[in-house]
Amino acid sequence: MNTIQITTPSKNYPVFVGPNAINKLHSVLRNLKPSPKNLLIITDENVGALYLDDVQQAIESSYPYEVIQIQAGDDQKSFENYFACQSFALAKGLDRTSVILALGGGMIGDLAGFVAGTYMRGIRFIQIPTTILAHDSAVGGKTGINHPEGKNMIGVFHQPEAVIYSTEYLSTLPEHEKRSGFAEVIKHALIADQNLYKMLRKNICTIDDLKGEHLLQALIRGIEIKNNIVTEDEKEKGIRAYLNFGHTLGHAIESEVRYKGITHGEAVAHGMLFALSLKKETAHIAIELKKWLNTLGYPPLPKHLSIPSLINRMKKDKKAEKGTIQMVLLDRLEKPYLSSYEAEELEEKLTCFFEEK
Amino acid sequence: MNTIQITTPSKNYPVFVGPNAINKLHSVLRNLKPSPKNLLIITDENVGALYLDDVQQAIESSYPYEVIQIQAGDDQKSFENYFACQSFALAKGLDRTSVILALGGGMIGDLAGFVAGTYMRGIRFIQIPTTILAHDSAVGGKTGINHPEGKNMIGVFHQPEAVIYSTEYLSTLPEHEKRSGFAEVIKHALIADQNLYKMLRKNICTIDDLKGEHLLQALIRGIEIKNNIVTEDEKEKGIRAYLNFGHTLGHAIESEVRYKGITHGEAVAHGMLFALSLKKETAHIAIELKKWLNTLGYPPLPKHLSIPSLINRMKKDKKAEKGTIQMVLLDRLEKPYLSSYEAEELEEKLTCFFEEK
Structure with a gap:
């Protein structure tokens, strides 16, 4: 224990x-x-x-x-x-x-x-x-x-x-629930522990690999990373916002489909891919992550999503301030930062992201 | 200001x-x-x-x-x-x-x-x-x-x-609302400031006297007393409970009449009289307070209150623990303390209190 x-x-x-x-x-x-x-x-x-x-x-x-x-x-x-x-x-x-x-x-x-x-x-x-x-x-x-x-x-x-x-x-979790939780483990790895990210990419080749010692390590490190960030910032005024990596779009997708047909983590996975795609320095991470997620059975974006509706929801995000949209991006692995977008600009980027899918 | x-x-x-x-x-x-x-x-x-x-x-x-x-x-x-x-x-x-x-x-x-x-x-x-x-x-x-x-x-x-x-x-408050608020001022005076209590008894002879400098002093001292108690005990684990003087029965009366026909403070006034009547050392304060409250137009107890129902409600009070009822009593002016009652005992006392009314 x-x-x-x-x-x-x-x-x-x-x-x-x-x-x-x-x-x-x-x-x-x-x-x-x-x-x-x-x-x-x-x-x-x-x-x-x-x-x-x-x-x-x-x-x-x-x-x-x-x-x-x-x-x-x-x-x-x-x-x-x-x-x-x-x-x-x-x-x-x-x-x-x-x-x-x-x-x-x-x-x-x-x-x-x-x-x-x-x-x-x-x-x-x-x-x-x-x-x-x-x-x-x-x-x-x-x-x-x-x-x-x-x-x-x-x-x-x-x-x-x-x-x-x-x-x-x-052990009794359905696969989509495993994927949902594992997306948050991947998030923790991306924002704070590249060794964990590498270990997971190496060892978790199918969702069934998520058990035993690998699962335990993933949970423990995930908890530790979250704890370190939260300890420094209990009321979410600063760096805690980094935990929101992938969540601005993720939450919007979930709301838009009324929480049906896609789990939280599966939606966040799309949000992480979008955030990584926004910077040329992390675009290659997006590409390899996308391949890996596909292998693990993560579902594609829900069909018939309305981009203007998603943007509207992102503007209502708790992290939003005065109409602009706050996104967490990575400079590189382990280096998250906050970036503020005008709605119009982000709508263009999101349109491109959807077209590439 | x-x-x-x-x-x-x-x-x-x-x-x-x-x-x-x-x-x-x-x-x-x-x-x-x-x-x-x-x-x-x-x-x-x-x-x-x-x-x-x-x-x-x-x-x-x-x-x-x-x-x-x-x-x-x-x-x-x-x-x-x-x-x-x-x-x-x-x-x-x-x-x-x-x-x-x-x-x-x-x-x-x-x-x-x-x-x-x-x-x-x-x-x-x-x-x-x-x-x-x-x-x-x-x-x-x-x-x-x-x-x-x-x-x-x-x-x-x-x-x-x-x-x-x-x-x-x-200035536009209806009289019963003035009485409601003034009951809390009296509470603060009884549990923590006998000079305030004496000043108020001397100067507030009708509810219309509650204005100008006397009102301002009542508010300021009331706020200061509450602040002193709350500062020492923000999460209500100890002495903050003294602020509940008169409230165990007061809340029960309000609930029982579904918040109609009697204001919060008017109900608390009855609660304070009851609490003061529970100890022979403070019974004389109850008698003089009752006279004063009558002069100020505080209403009598609502008719047709069921004593068992009141006791049941007092058992559900947030201050209640494991079935007993916590009451705030006074040893004397400015000396509140907590006393724990079995429901049966308090029901007897409440019956006497109602009969004396």
């Missing part, structure tokens, strides 16, 4: 990563002060069917707990489910000592984290991620829900008490 | 109090870094009709701004209005540099603060309170909305950039 200590200005907490990390849950709960009156497990129906029993066993009947299962899917990170969780928590008598367990992927982590961050103005929560993608969302304290007009538009920063990353839970 | 500097672990900000304090708005905005792309004024229809023009003039066309007016009333601090404000902010293109102006009483401050605290995971806001009650809610960073099952159950801690308290806005 590996333990990564996350240090933030507002809180420090451990991330336990490895096979059977879930066995740490009981001691994590036992060390909480004040001791929780009760627990609320928030999970989705897919994950619940597979791993809820396991988590319940790990609690060992030491604490009373309640379970709310919501439908699976990123579009479930909605106001309706947020309200439903709050109502459930109130009906079950959660108080300020209670603890929420977020059992699931990034959607559950974000939703449950936002519920925890705002229930009675903030109670504690523990992340139990079940996807590769969650290596990204489980670190940094970002929580939130989608608004029909934009992804993650409503939320708070709220740090968990611990993250328990039991890697055996990743 | 008086300036009170509020110091919290997460932020420092000024409270400007006095006639025409609104004239400070322009310089407050000008000093913000980064400069706001645009402003969103959140107000209610009553306040908007009276003071929106004034605030718009104070902005001096230096910044583009949008206005959303919601219905007046504490029951408007709802999920529906929260969502409506978020949608409006997105539709009007607010970004992370934008600033929300909360123009109104505690309801608007809480709602607009929660919108600001969660829009894109937190943007800046400025409080422009228009009630006496807001001297309390404008300091401390508490924001939130009501859930049908409980008041202020959902929210975050989010500190404003500044509070601009233009006391001429208080």
